[in-house]
Amino acid sequence: MPELPEVEVVRRGLERWVAGRTVAAVEVLHPRAVRRHPAGGADFAARLTGAVIAAPMRRGKYLWLPLEGRGQSVLGHLGMSGQLLVQPEGAADEKHLRIRVRFADEAGTELRFVDQRTFGGLSLHDTVEGSADGLPDVIAHIARDPLDPLFDEESYHRALRAKRSTVKRALLDQSLISGVGNIYADEALWRSRLHYERPTAGLARARSAELLGHVREVMEAALSVGGTSFDSLYVNVNGESGYFDRSLDAYGREDEPCRRCGTPIRRRPWMNRSSYFCPLCQRAPRA
DNA sequence: CAAGGCTCCTGATAGC
DNA sequence: TGCTATCAGGAGCCTT
Numbered sequence: 072m073p074e075l076p077e078v079e080v081v082r083r084g085l086e087r088w089v090a091g092r093t094v095a096a097v098e099v100l101h102p103r104a105v106r107r108h109p110a111g112g113a114d115f116a117a118r119l120t121g122a123v124i125a126a127p128m129r130r131g132k133y134l135w136l137p138l139e140g141r142g143q144s145v146l147g148h149l150g151m152s153g154q155l156l157v158q159p160e161g162a163a164d165e166k167h168l169r170i171r172v173r174f175a176d177e178a179g180t181e182l183r184f185v186d187q188r189t190f191g192g193l194s195l196h197d198t199v200e201g202s203a204d205g206l207p208d209v210i211a212h213i214a215r216d217p218l219d220p221l222f223d224e225e226s227y228h229r230a231l232r233a234k235r236s237t238v239k240r241a242l243l244d245q246s247l248i249s250g251v252g253n254i255y256a257d258e259a260l261w262r263s264r265l266h267y268e269r270p271t272a273g274l275a276r277a278r279s280a281e282l283l284g285h286v287r288e289v290m291e292a293a294l295s296v297g298g299t300s301f302d303s304l305y306v307n308v309n310g311e312s313g314y315f316d317r318s319l320d321a322y323g324r325e326d327e328p329c330r331r332c333g334t335p336i337r338r339r340p341w342m343n344r345s346s347y348f349c350p351l352c353q354r355a356p357r358a
Numbered sequence: 359c360a361a362g363g364c365t366c367c368t369g370a371t372a373g374c
Numbered sequence: 375t376g377c378t379a380t381c382a383g384g385a386g387c388c389t390t
Contacts (some may be wrong), residue, residue, distance in 0.1 A: 072383065103367080107386095118360065132384075151383055152368085166366090188367045190384060245385075253383065343364080344383055 073149040076293035085127040088157040095175035104169035108194035124230030131216045131249025136230045145206040150190025156183045216250035240265035254322045259285040261321035266353045304348030321347040
């Protein structure tokens with residue numbers, strides 16, 4: 072599942088292969104892929120045609136392509152299985168190809184949005200007034216992510232402790248901190264020896280800071296590994312956690328020994344998904 | 359208003 | 375072998 076590190080790898084690929092190019096034509100092949108574009112696929116295609124793509128940006132799991140001089144950006148989210156691929160023109164269509172963007176140059180490549188489960192999509196939005204990086208207005212509520220130099224650590228700690236919730240829910244709350252999904256949440260909690268149901272209100276400032284540090288560490292580690300493979304036309308997205316899955320300590324390791332203490336890792340149903348944790352290192356809070 | 363639950367989707371896999 | 379049930383989960387939207 073693409074979380075912040077995977078999306079950043081995609082952003083870098085787009086920066087290299089798509090920035091500066093002029094859109095010649097757009098094909099929307101599945102309506103769900105543009106469902107966040109209220110005016111529909113035809114409108115999306117028409118408005119994008121002729122635009123020049125500026126430097127791709129990212130916040131959390133969202134990425135966007137500002138359009139030069141238009142006050143609008145193409146917003147993208149990969150959902151669970153979305154891919155943005157730069158493919159040679161004429162290459163066979165992928166089974167789940169949803170949107171194709173052709174360019175008005177001789178580079179011989181096109182941009183494709185491919186998405187099996189259709190949780191992701193592209194859409195076109197006005198940018199927030201005064202935003203230097205073309206932030207789309209519809210994601211103004213998304214918090215800065217922990218790798219953003221402007222991430223405000225102090226207000227994050229304050230907001231976290233003001234929540235009447237539990238720590239993993241807070242990690243996944245994109246209005247509090249963005250870019251963290253189920254995988255990296257479990258990894259950061261394991262590294263911090265924190266149980267996913269620990270109340271946020273009782274979290275000491277030092278523990279909150281430690282957790283944030285581990286979020287950053289695990290994301291940077293994943294990014295360094297994922298960043299090795301996009302040296303081609305493929306804007307590396309495989310919809311999985313890339314090469315980092317072999318480095319995971321908790322996620323997906325049910326019944327395998329904890330790398331710290333050897334206790335079998337457990338999986339618990341949680342919020343229509345799963346939480347993986349070490350029952351010894353990450354003690355449950357008292358009920 | 360905040361917190362938590364529901365729902366969208368398709369393919370891989372397990373179980374019978 | 376072939377069917378059905380389960381699981382993967384981000385985030386908008388709805389209910390409490």
